[in-house]
Amino acid sequence: MVYAIIVAAGEGKRAGFKIPKQFVKLNNNTILRISAEKFQQSKLIDKFLVVSHRNYVDLTEKEVQTFSKFEKVVIGGSSRQESVYNALMYLDKKENKPDFICIHDAARPFVDTNKIDESIYKAKEVGGAVLAEMAENTVSQVNNGRILKTLERSQIYLHHTPQTFNFAKLLKAYQNVEKILSSFTDDASIFIHAGYETSIVEDHKNNIKLTKKEDFELARCFFELNP
C-alpha cells in the first residue's frame, strides 16, 4: 500500500498573507486543494493524510474531505520534519501499515501526477526517491557573504517534493534523529543520514515551492498560461 503525507501545518510567515499560504486561492481553488488533487489523481496512491496546524484543523478538513483517498488530518509540529514525524507515528499505529510513503509540501501545487508516479516506481527499486531539479545557475558555498568555493554544477540538484521512501526504513531513520529533527530541511536528508540509498527523479522546473509573495505572482502567470 502507498500512502501520501501532504504537509500543510506551516504558518506561511515568509509569504506574509493574513492566512497561511496553503489557504490562498489560485484560480478559485486553494493551494492545498490543488496539491491534494494531484495525489487523488495518481493511480499508485491508495490513501493520503494531511498534516495541519492545530489552529486550522477544521478548515484543512473542509478543503480535502471530498477526496475519496483522504483519510485523516494529523496535527503538525513546530518544524516541517516534526509535522512529517507526527504523520509517520500515526501510520505506525495502524494495523495495515503502508509499504511506501510519498511526502509532499502542500506549498507545491504544480507537481505533475506522472512525476509522483515516477518517484514511487523509483523508490520501489532503490528504497528512496526525490524529485529534483538540475542546477542551471552557477552555485557557490558562502560564509558571511564571501564565496568559499564554487561547486561542480553537474553534481548539484535542488530537491523538490514529493519524496518517496520505503515506510519502515523512513520511520527508523526519523526515530534515529527524533531529538534533532528541526536541524534537517527535508525527508531525504534524514533517510540518507541513516545510510539508505536514494535516487533523483528529474523534475520539471515549475514544481516551485510557493514561499515568498513573488512566488505567488509567478504561480498566477503559470495558471494564466495553463488554465
Ligand SMILES: Nc1ccn([C@@H]2O[C@H](COP(=O)(O)OP(=O)(O)OP(=O)(O)O)[C@@H](O)[C@H]2O)c(=O)n1
Ligand atoms: N511546522 C511546519 C512547517 C511547515 N510545514 C509545511 O511544510 C511545507 C514547506 O514549508 P514552508 O514552505 O517553509 O512553509 P511555511 O512553514 O508555512 O512557511 P514559512 O517558513 O515562511 O512560515 C509547507 O507545505 C508547510 O505547510 C508543516 O507541515 N509544518
Ligand SMILES: C[C@](O)(CO)[C@H](O)COP(=O)(O)O
Ligand atoms: C522539503 C523541501 O521543499 C525540499 O526542497 C524544502 O527543504 C522545505 O524547506 P522549507 O524551508 O521548510 O520550506
